[in-house]
Structure formats: structure tokens, C-alpha cells
Amino acid sequence: MEKTVEKGKTLLVDGPASVTLTSGSAEVFGLPVKTASKVIIREGKRLPFSVEEKATFDVSLGEGATVEEMDENSIPPSWEKAYEELVNLQARPAISLILGTADSGKTSFATYLTNRLIREQCKVALLDGDLGQSDIGPPCTVAYTLPTKPTTDLFNLTAKNAFFVGITSPSSTVDKVIEGLTLLKEEALKSSPDFLVINTDGWIDEEEAVRYKSRVVESLNPHMVFCIQQGEELAPLMSKLERFKRTFVESPKAVRQRTHERRRNLRELGYIKYLKNAKVQSLPLNWLKVEEDELFGLSKKYENNQRVLRINALLGMKPLNILELPDKLHVIIGRNRWINSENIKKVEEYTKKKMVIIRKGEEEGLLTGLYNANKHFLGIGILKEIDFLRKTLKILTPVSGEVAGVTLGKLKLDKNFKEFPVFPEDNDSFKTFKKLF
Ligand SMILES: Nc1ncnc2c1ncn2[C@@H]1O[C@H](COP(=O)(O)OP(=O)(O)OP(=O)(O)O)[C@@H](O)[C@H]1O
Ligand SMILES: [Mg+2]
Structure with missing residues (x-):
């Protein structure tokens, strides 16, 4: 289908779809779209094509995809101002952190900042602190990367390193998430970027969430905190962050809300990406450091005392x-x-x-994170079996060789990479898990 859009307007495309610019000029989150190259929009995602010069697009829509026109630029003017403020910071590396509720546009804003900075030849590091809707590493991890090219979707980037937390919600594992973010921040800074942009998850509107987010900000100590909101969603958190330089940015009007179901589907795309070409590997337990094993006692010797x-x-x-x-x-x-x-x-x-x-058998499906001897994240896997007699772990994973550590997660994946919880219904962790995601 062909679509022509006037200058100053936006073409909004909800995936699964692909769009090719055939004439004119347009940007997606600060990235100028090249004519004749195809932009892919994943299911559950919306991309805005902000038209700079009257443009014609060739649009292919998949099942359930839609396209519409918006009369203005869907990138709010406050995003541009926020970018200017960021580049004008004196500090290098300049560390910024993005806060906002779920579906406020955090990922898109991070994409926008990254694209604009890269276009100005700045060296950028991007740290993703969202376990449930991760953009950079696999779901249930926090991760960082050093992007060198602008992109329409951060999902296309490859993580430099990640920290496996093993669950989609930070609520039951706040310390772990903070530990992971702090470690990765230090590592990212070693490559001397000009800017470090940190994204966070959208868990904001509970007392516990406010405590967690203020700890995250305190631990990562950014020079600037970007607060994305439509109304006063972040007010309770703001009162805890008075010592930080804060800049308010609008949540775009065209932002697309996602149901829990859609979020789970998007995560599945993440599992599929990181489990592609997986094979069952047999890993001898006596060569492995097993972490976060609260069920099976694998790291403890079963002594005949x-x-x-x-x-x-x-x-x-x-x-x-x-x-x-x-x-x-x-x-x-x-x-x-x-x-x-x-x-x-x-x-x-x-x-x-x-x-x-x-x-035996209850271990089947457990999500795992695999590490090498230097604690570098190698990838994720699904635990198929603990062979207690042969003392091996059988893990379905694309990772081969080098595995020195395995961290057990707190959710399971079935054959189709669909999530199901490890805990029985009456367990508190399960209730939190269910409530949040
Ligand atoms: N300026 C915009 N114009 C049109 N669509 C947008 C804009 N900003 C964001 N969106 C779309 O709205 C949806 C939600 O935005 P985004 O993923 O950036 O939010 P988020 O706060 O990171 O959400 P989550 O909490 O799920 O991580 C996405 O599909 C995104 O592409
Ligand atoms: Mg996001």
C-alpha cells in the first residue's frame, strides 16, 4: 500500500509491518530513514515516521497491523530540548537515567537520545535496566551495549555484557538488579563513552516501587534524570530525588499502550532471539558454579554425614x-x-x-543464565534435566563451550518459549509475579 504524507505530519505504523520510504524525507526517533531500505516494525510495537519533506511510503501490513496519519510531529518538542540539555552537560562521561511508568515512551526516548548523539559522532553506552521489557539483553536480564549506528529499534542491538536476574519483575529481587546495574555501569564506563544513557523499568506507582527506584538512582548516581510523564505520575518518586538534576519530558500522545498479554508476547520474541539454534548441552556439575539454587542444593555437597x-x-x-x-x-x-x-x-x-x-522433573523448563570463568554473560538456556546420578545439568542453549557458571532463574519456559511460574499458587513470590506481569 502506498501512503503520501505532508511535511510536519507523522505516519504511525503498528507492527507487524514493514515500511520503505520511496521519496521525500522522514525520521524515526531521530534517525533519518534511508530511501529504498526497509524498516521492520515488530508485533506490539509502533514506529512514528516524522515527515521532514513530503514523503511517500510503501507500507506492507502483517496480521493485525495498522497504519494511520497524525497531524503533527509525534516526537514532543520537550524531547528535542532534553537532548540539547544533555549535550550541554559539562561532565564526560555524562550519565543520564530515564524514569517513567510502563508505556510512557522510555525505550523510544532512549532510542531518540542515542540516535541523536551518534549522529553527532558521540560515543554512547546504553544500559538497559528493564527486566520485563528488555531492549538490549534477553528477557530477565539487565544489559549494556555500545551502539555505533543509529537504529529504529534497540532490540536489533547486541549486548556487550548482561547480568542474569532470572525473573521479569524486580520486586522480589531488588538487590540483585541493583548489583547487576552497578557492575554493568562500571564495565560500560571502562570503554570511555561520552554519554551513558540508562533506561529503567516502568514499576513506579507503589511505595515499594518508589523505594526501589530511588535506590536505583542513588546507586547509579546520574548527572541528569529524565522524567517522562503525562500528568503527575512521578510525583511521589520526585520528592525522594531532590538532590538530582531532573528534567521533565512529555510522554508522547501517540504512545501505544500494551496489555500484559502483548508484553508477554514481546518477551517471547526475546526468548526466541536468544534461544535460536539451541541444542541440549550436558554440563558436568563438578566444573560448574551454580548460583541462585534455592531448590535443589546443587552447589552443596550431599555428604554422607x-x-x-x-x-x-x-x-x-x-x-x-x-x-x-x-x-x-x-x-x-x-x-x-x-x-x-x-x-x-x-x-x-x-x-x-x-x-x-x-x-525429579520439577526442574524441567527453568530459565538459566550462563557465564564463563570471567563472569562474562554467555547467554540464556532452559534447564531440561538435573541428572543427579551422573552429576550433570542438561541445558537447552545456543551457548557452547566456556560455561563455568549457571544461574538458575525463577520462571519456566515451555517448549514454545511461553512463560509459566515456578512457584505454586499460594506462594507469595508467585502472587507478586502474577500481579506485576
Ligand atoms: N513519539 C512516539 N510516537 C509514536 N509512537 C511512539 C512514540 N513514542 C513511543 N511510541 C510507541 O509507543 C509504544 C510504547 O513506547 P515505549 O516502548 O518506548 O515505552 P516504554 O515506556 O519503554 O514501555 P515499557 O514500560 O513497556 O518498556 C511503543 O510501541 C513505541 O514505539
Ligand atoms: Mg521500554
Whole structure:
């Protein structure tokens, strides 16, 4: 379909679609579109083509895609002003951080700033702190990159390094996210960029979120905080950030809201991208450092000490593994094994802890992050099996060789890379997980 749009107007395209500029001139988030080259718009995403000189586009729409015209430039004037303020900062590297609710335009604003800076030959580092709607690394990670070319979609960039958090919401794992962001910020600064742009997630409107966001800002200590809002959404957070230089930018009118379903679908595209060409790898446990394993006790040696022998005797069987936590005892047993309730009671009385039975097979589908010996992130994988007898992990991943560490995540993916939670319905972490994403 051909579309002609006058100067000063915007062509809004909702994916899945592709658009080719055939004549005239237009920009997407500060990137001048080349004539005759195809711009792809992913499902769930909207791209605005701001027309600089009367332009003609060739538009191909996929299923459910739409195209419409807007009478003005959909990039608010405050975005341009914010860019000017950023380049006028004295500090180098100049560190800026973007705050805003979900669907306020954070990613698009980060794209806009990056594109404008790169066009001015500035060296840019981009740090993405959004676990659920990550632009740079795989879903459930925070990541950074050093983009050298402008882009219409940050999803096209490749991460330089990432930190695997293993869940889509920061609420249950605030310290981990901050640890990851701080480490990656330091690493990104080692390549001496002129500008570091940090994006964050959209969790804002709860007391807990305000506490979390102010900690993020305090820890990353930016020279400038960009606050994207339509009304007063960020007011509670602003009162905590008075010592920082803050600039308010408008959330574009044309911003597109996404349902939870759409967000999950967009994440799936992320899993697909990072699990392409995955094969099952067998990784020997005694060569691996396993982190965030709160279920299976893989990093602990299953010792035949008196206590374990006593537990085995009370259970009337030898489990595959035991993990003793401060208040719980995890007993991992074979798929078809069974322990009678009398014996469970005896073990609970002996250990004074609640016993939790975990069956082999329950590990299947767990999202994992893989690292090399230097703690460099190699990629993600899906745990297929823990082979307790051969002491190996079987992980479906495109990563091969070099793996020295595996971090277990807190969500599972099925065969089609669809997410499902690890926790049973009555668990608190699950409730938070469900509420947020
Ligand atoms: N100026 C604009 N004109 C038209 N569409 C826009 C504009 N800014 C953003 N959008 C579109 O609106 C949607 C939401 O924007 P964006 O992804 O930037 O928001 P976000 O705050 O990063 O959301 P999330 O919280 O999901 O990460 C996207 O599809 C984006 O392409
Ligand atoms: Mg975003």
C-alpha cells in the first residue's frame, strides 16, 4: 500500500509491518530513514515516521497491523530540548537515567537520545535496566551495549555484557538488579563513552516501587534524570530525588499502550532471539558454579554425614539430594518415588524443619543464565534435566563451550518459549509475579 504524507505530519505504523520510504524525507526517533531500505516494525510495537519533506511510503501490513496519519510531529518538542540539555552537560562521561511508568515512551526516548548523539559522532553506552521489557539483553536480564549506528529499534542491538536476574519483575529481587546495574555501569564506563544513557523499568506507582527506584538512582548516581510523564505520575518518586538534576519530558500522545498479554508476547520474541539454534548441552556439575539454587542444593555437597544418614533412615529411602535451609528441608526424590507421611513427620520432628518434597522433573523448563570463568554473560538456556546420578545439568542453549557458571532463574519456559511460574499458587513470590506481569 502506498501512503503520501505532508511535511510536519507523522505516519504511525503498528507492527507487524514493514515500511520503505520511496521519496521525500522522514525520521524515526531521530534517525533519518534511508530511501529504498526497509524498516521492520515488530508485533506490539509502533514506529512514528516524522515527515521532514513530503514523503511517500510503501507500507506492507502483517496480521493485525495498522497504519494511520497524525497531524503533527509525534516526537514532543520537550524531547528535542532534553537532548540539547544533555549535550550541554559539562561532565564526560555524562550519565543520564530515564524514569517513567510502563508505556510512557522510555525505550523510544532512549532510542531518540542515542540516535541523536551518534549522529553527532558521540560515543554512547546504553544500559538497559528493564527486566520485563528488555531492549538490549534477553528477557530477565539487565544489559549494556555500545551502539555505533543509529537504529529504529534497540532490540536489533547486541549486548556487550548482561547480568542474569532470572525473573521479569524486580520486586522480589531488588538487590540483585541493583548489583547487576552497578557492575554493568562500571564495565560500560571502562570503554570511555561520552554519554551513558540508562533506561529503567516502568514499576513506579507503589511505595515499594518508589523505594526501589530511588535506590536505583542513588546507586547509579546520574548527572541528569529524565522524567517522562503525562500528568503527575512521578510525583511521589520526585520528592525522594531532590538532590538530582531532573528534567521533565512529555510522554508522547501517540504512545501505544500494551496489555500484559502483548508484553508477554514481546518477551517471547526475546526468548526466541536468544534461544535460536539451541541444542541440549550436558554440563558436568563438578566444573560448574551454580548460583541462585534455592531448590535443589546443587552447589552443596550431599555428604554422607551422620545427620544425612539419620534423615535417610527416618525417610526409609535414599533421596537423590537433600538441601537444608534455615527453616526448611528440601528432599529431592525420583519421579515415581513416594514417602509415607509417618516418615515425613519423623524427619520434621528430628530436624525441627518443614520438609518439602521435590520430585525429579520439577526442574524441567527453568530459565538459566550462563557465564564463563570471567563472569562474562554467555547467554540464556532452559534447564531440561538435573541428572543427579551422573552429576550433570542438561541445558537447552545456543551457548557452547566456556560455561563455568549457571544461574538458575525463577520462571519456566515451555517448549514454545511461553512463560509459566515456578512457584505454586499460594506462594507469595508467585502472587507478586502474577500481579506485576
Ligand atoms: N513519539 C512516539 N510516537 C509514536 N509512537 C511512539 C512514540 N513514542 C513511543 N511510541 C510507541 O509507543 C509504544 C510504547 O513506547 P515505549 O516502548 O518506548 O515505552 P516504554 O515506556 O519503554 O514501555 P515499557 O514500560 O513497556 O518498556 C511503543 O510501541 C513505541 O514505539
Ligand atoms: Mg521500554
